[in-house]
Amino acid sequence: MKTRGIVNFFQxxxxxxxxxxxxxxxxxxxxxxxxxGAEVQxxxxxxMTVADAHSETAGLGLNxxxxxxxxxxxxxxxxxxxxxxxxxxxxxxxxxVRVSESLGPQKVEVPDTVGKEERVAALELRREGxxxxxxxxxxxxKAAEGTVLAQDPPAHAQGIARPSINLxxxxxxxDAADGFVMPDLTGMTLASAQGAxxxxxxxxxxxxxxDVVVGPVGSxxxxxxxxxxxxxxxxxxxxxxxxxxxxTLVKLTVAQ
Numbered sequence: 001m002k003t004r005g006i007v008n009f010f011q012x013x014x015x016x017x018x019x020x021x022x023x024x025x026x027x028x029x030x031x032x033x034x035x036x037g038a039e040v041q042x043x044x045x046x047x048m049t050v051a052d053a054h055s056e057t058a059g060l061g062l063n064x065x066x067x068x069x070x071x072x073x074x075x076x077x078x079x080x081x082x083x084x085x086x087x088x089x090x091x092x093x094x095x096x097v098r099v100s101e102s103l104g105p106q107k108v109e110v111p112d113t114v115g116k117e118e119r120v121a122a123l124e125l126r127r128e129g130x131x132x133x134x135x136x137x138x139x140x141x142k143a144a145e146g147t148v149l150a151q152d153p154p155a156h157a158q159g160i161a162r163p164s165i166n167l168x169x170x171x172x173x174x175d176a177a178d179g180f181v182m183p184d185l186t187g188m189t190l191a192s193a194q195g196a197x198x199x200x201x202x203x204x205x206x207x208x209x210x211d212v213v214v215g216p217v218g219s220x221x222x223x224x225x226x227x228x229x230x231x232x233x234x235x236x237x238x239x240x241x242x243x244x245x246x247x248t249l250v251k252l253t254v255a256q
Contacts, residue, residue: 039092040061040062040092040093041088041090042062042083042085042086042087042089042090042095043087044088046080046081046083046087047080048080050066050078050099050101061094062091062093063097064097065097067098067099069100070101070102070103070161070162071102071103071160071161071162072102075104076104077104078102079102080099080100081099081100083097083099084097085097103163106159108163109156110151110153110154110160110165111124111125112155114149114150115147116147116148117144117146117148118135118148118167121167129163130163132164132167133166133167134166134179134241134242134243135166135167135168135169136167136168136179136181136243137169137170137171137179138180139170139172140171140173144170145170145172147169147170148170149170150168150181150183151167152183153165153241166241168181179244180202180243182238182241182242183196183240184240185197185236185240186233187233190232190252190254194252201246202244202246203248204252207252207253208251208254209253209255210253210255211255212228212230212255231256233253234253235252236250
């Protein structure tokens with residue numbers, strides 16, 4: 001009788017263990033689907049229209065943000081130029097996918113805003129479908145407060161990437177300069193570039209020297225290509241048009 005009771009006890013205990021194991025397995029399976037069921041792969045959006053990209057991402061439970069707009073000779077207006085995260089990246093639902101939109105080829109001419117009042121310059125830029133980018137201010141006694149002293153890209157520039165124009169605006173003499181618009185130093189000699197930076201109190205790092213392959217000057221009916229002179233600036237960081245101040249260390253790549 002006692003032996004039968006022990007057997008029954010072990011049978012009940014075994015049954016309970018099986019039930020617990022089944023419950024644990026069900027819980028793990030539920031957690032797996034709860035976690036991975038909320039994950040999706042980011043689709044390839046490049047080349048889609050913004051409207052189609054919105055539909056595609058919304059169907060996957062993702063949010064789409066158009067972060068930037070650029071001119072492009074290769075991608076039609078209103079289509080996606082680039083995206084982040086990259087296609088195939090696994091993310092959770094509700095993740096924000098950031099894209100840049102093509103404005104198509106540049107069709108507007110950059111107006112000349114130098115010498116105009118800041119508000120007038122901004123209105124003129126918007127009238128042409130352009131935006132005011134970074135605005136830096138510089139104390140300047142020879143111009144009235146609020147006058148545009150310089151712009152980047154310059155007037156009539158072609159092949160610009162973004163529809164935004166950075167402005168340098170005159171501030172009162174007793175104001176401290178809050179920054180400058182980084183000029184385009186490429187093509188200048190190293191000495192001239194460093195001199196232009198030093199004039200407004202901006203330092204440059206030791207130049208990075210780069211060998212330049214000297215190819216044929218020209219062939220056939222092609223226009224001659226002038227060789228790059230040693231000591232000429234090939235590249236710069238920050239890029240032209242960026243906002244800089246006296247804490248910025250400019251890096252120049254120079255031909256040798």
